[in-house]
Amino acid sequence: MNPIMPGRQTASIEGPFVVFIIGVRINKWLAIRQWFPVLQAMGPMLKELYENRELGFLDGASFISGRGVSIVQYWRSYDQLEHYAHGAKHLSAWQNFNRKSRAGEAVGIYHETYLVENGAYESIYVNMPATGLGRAGELRPIGAGRETSRERTNLGHDHEMKHAQDSLK
Known part of the structure; x- marks a missing residue:
C-alpha cells in the first residue's frame, strides 16, 4: 500500500x-x-x-x-x-x-x-497516497507556478492572452 x-x-x-x-x-x-x-x-x-x-x-x-x-x-x-x-x-x-x-x-x-501528446494535463491530490496518474508518473508538491489548474495544464498566461485576443475579434 x-x-x-x-x-x-x-x-x-x-x-x-x-x-x-x-x-x-x-x-x-x-x-x-x-x-x-x-x-x-x-x-x-x-x-x-x-x-x-x-x-x-x-x-x-x-x-x-x-x-x-x-x-x-x-x-x-x-x-x-x-x-x-x-x-x-x-x-x-x-x-x-x-x-x-x-x-x-x-x-x-x-x-x-x-x-x-502536448503535455496539457493536470491533477491534484490532497493528503492522498500515489493514485492514478500520480502513481503512473511521480508526485510533486504544488508550489509556485503550479497553484491553479490552468498553470498545471501548461496553458497559463499565453493561453489566456490568446483567448482574450480571439474574443476581441
Missing part, C-alpha cells in the same frame, strides 16, 4: 502518454455463464502487464460500480497499447468475449483511449 503524501501534490510524467479506460457492464445478473468469464479474463492480463513493464504499461486502477468494473490504465504510447491489444493473451480474451456476446446481451464492454 502506498503511503499517504501529506499536503497538495500534482502528477508529473515526462513525454507523451496514453490514458486507456476499459470496462465491463453486467446487463443481466442471472446470466453468470456469459459475464463471469469476461471478468475472469482481466486478472491474467493485468498480471502480465504489471510483470512486464517493457510492454509500455505504466500503471492502472480498478473501480467497481453497481453493474461492473472499470479499469483506468496509463500507457507510455499508443503503439505499445495497440501492440498489446493484438498480442496472444488479449486477443484470446477478446475472441472469447465475441463468441459469448453473440449469445445475448448479458454483458457489455467499452473502452476509451486518450492520447496526451
Whole structure:
C-alpha cells in the first residue's frame, strides 16, 4: 500500500502518454455463464502487464460500480497499447468475449483511449497516497507556478492572452 503524501501534490510524467479506460457492464445478473468469464479474463492480463513493464504499461486502477468494473490504465504510447491489444493473451480474451456476446446481451464492454501528446494535463491530490496518474508518473508538491489548474495544464498566461485576443475579434 502506498503511503499517504501529506499536503497538495500534482502528477508529473515526462513525454507523451496514453490514458486507456476499459470496462465491463453486467446487463443481466442471472446470466453468470456469459459475464463471469469476461471478468475472469482481466486478472491474467493485468498480471502480465504489471510483470512486464517493457510492454509500455505504466500503471492502472480498478473501480467497481453497481453493474461492473472499470479499469483506468496509463500507457507510455499508443503503439505499445495497440501492440498489446493484438498480442496472444488479449486477443484470446477478446475472441472469447465475441463468441459469448453473440449469445445475448448479458454483458457489455467499452473502452476509451486518450492520447496526451502536448503535455496539457493536470491533477491534484490532497493528503492522498500515489493514485492514478500520480502513481503512473511521480508526485510533486504544488508550489509556485503550479497553484491553479490552468498553470498545471501548461496553458497559463499565453493561453489566456490568446483567448482574450480571439474574443476581441
